[in-house]
Amino acid sequence: MEHISFLVAVVIITALAFDFTNGFHDTANAMATSIATGALRPKVAVTIAAVLNFAGAFLSVKVATTISGGIVNEKTGIHPEIIFAALVGAILWNLLTWLRGLPSSSSHALYGGLIGATVVGVGVNGVNFDTVLTKILIPAIASPLVAGLAAWGATKLAYAITRRSDGETVTKGFKTGQVFSSSLISLAHGTNDAQKTMGIITLTLVSVGALPKGALPPTWVIVSAGAAIAIGTYMGGWRIIRSMGKGLADIKAPQGFASESAAATVILTSSHMGFGLSTTQVCSGGIMGAGLGGPNGKLRWSLVRRMVYTWGLTLPAAAAVSGAAAFVAQQGNWGVAVVGAALVAGSGAMWVLSRRQPVGADNVNEAAEADAVTPVSAGPAAVPTTASTTVAA
Numbered sequence: 001m002e003h004i005s006f007l008v009a010v011v012i013i014t015a016l017a018f019d020f021t022n023g024f025h026d027t028a029n030a031m032a033t034s035i036a037t038g039a040l041r042p043k044v045a046v047t048i049a050a051v052l053n054f055a056g057a058f059l060s061v062k063v064a065t066t067i068s069g070g071i072v073n074e075k076t077g078i079h080p081e082i083i084f085a086a087l088v089g090a091i092l093w094n095l096l097t098w099l100r101g102l103p104s105s106s107s108h109a110l111y112g113g114l115i116g117a118t119v120v121g122v123g124v125n126g127v128n129f130d131t132v133l134t135k136i137l138i139p140a141i142a143s144p145l146v147a148g149l150a151a152w153g154a155t156k157l158a159y160a161i162t163r164r165s166d167g168e169t170v171t172k173g174f175k176t177g178q179v180f181s182s183s184l185i186s187l188a189h190g191t192n193d194a195q196k197t198m199g200i201i202t203l204t205l206v207s208v209g210a211l212p213k214g215a216l217p218p219t220w221v222i223v224s225a226g227a228a229i230a231i232g233t234y235m236g237g238w239r240i241i242r243s244m245g246k247g248l249a250d251i252k253a254p255q256g257f258a259s260e261s262a263a264a265t266v267i268l269t270s271s272h273m274g275f276g277l278s279t280t281q282v283c284s285g286g287i288m289g290a291g292l293g294g295p296n297g298k299l300r301w302s303l304v305r306r307m308v309y310t311w312g313l314t315l316p317a318a319a320a321v322s323g324a325a326a327f328v329a330q331q332g333n334w335g336v337a338v339v340g341a342a343l344v345a346g347s348g349a350m351w352v353l354s355r356r357q358p359v360g361a362d363n364v365n366e367a368a369e370a371d372a373v374t375p376v377s378a379g380p381a382a383v384p385t386t387a388s389t390t391v392a393a
Helices: 002-037 042-056 062-071 080-099 106-122 129-161 167-207 219-235 238-247 253-273 279-293 301-329 333-354
Strands: 373-378 381-386
Touching (some): 002 042, 002 080, 042 167, 042 219, 062 129, 080 301, 080 333, 106 279, 106 301, 167 219, 301 333
Antiparallel strands (some): 373 381
């Protein structure tokens, strides 16, 4: 029991570490466009996002139950080593995509890690693939499209309504609106993403008999998960904020307000229905829709392509890493130690690499050195595209 108790504590700490990476990885979802348009100063933006992420964690637990009793079958013998391995794969993928400045899905990294580790640990019967399809894969495809279409329409409407108005007044008004729309996304993000760690910790407690099957997250789990994602959010994922705010499109205040409003609506609706969607994909879809709906209708397609490729790779890549980690972790105490050492070494290496070209609140809105804008033929006009937005970020 002492070994199990220690292992459970390690899993819980690792789950909160994932929650922390989720926070700084996804800060851009809510605040990238507000920072890019100047609606909010960078440090003010991440502070607001952190507070509202914490508050959002208390609004619902439906997404948490999708993870703790939905994706995996609790009756097949899920144990802490499997959950630990799942978290290792998710954290390493989060850090790798953060290092590259790519707005990938922390949620899908977690789901992929959980699926891969469970398949290796207890077999394919341990995964409820019907739930994976209906609650994860279908929303993954539909949600960015819905958010993109909604943002495109809202952008068109915003410019149509204000076309005869004073430009400076319009910009000021939409920047004020962005304060509220970006805050709503932060609240929605806490409602959706903080619950995923709640579900992981609850699943761990169920696996060792500390909670009955089907139990809801205890209050201390809700508080700790909300606090971890809030702290991570406050740290600011500046590399991804730069990519989303400046890399996908040249977003102006009306477009920022439209994209944020559309994304917040999709996230809150999905959270209410228990869908474990990716807030990153929703917000990215909203930004792309707003970019296309703007006066110039332009996107930087090189980053869009890399981002979409990363979305497709996230779940299987995290599953593969977590499956390998689960195989090693189940060999005994030494296996768990090896997996833990690999997590620490990999995380440390990526942090060291990130210090070569740091991105912070003071330079998040600057163009990176590798962001040379080159024209790409697109009919009668050339569309600027970013050659390598993420290398320097």
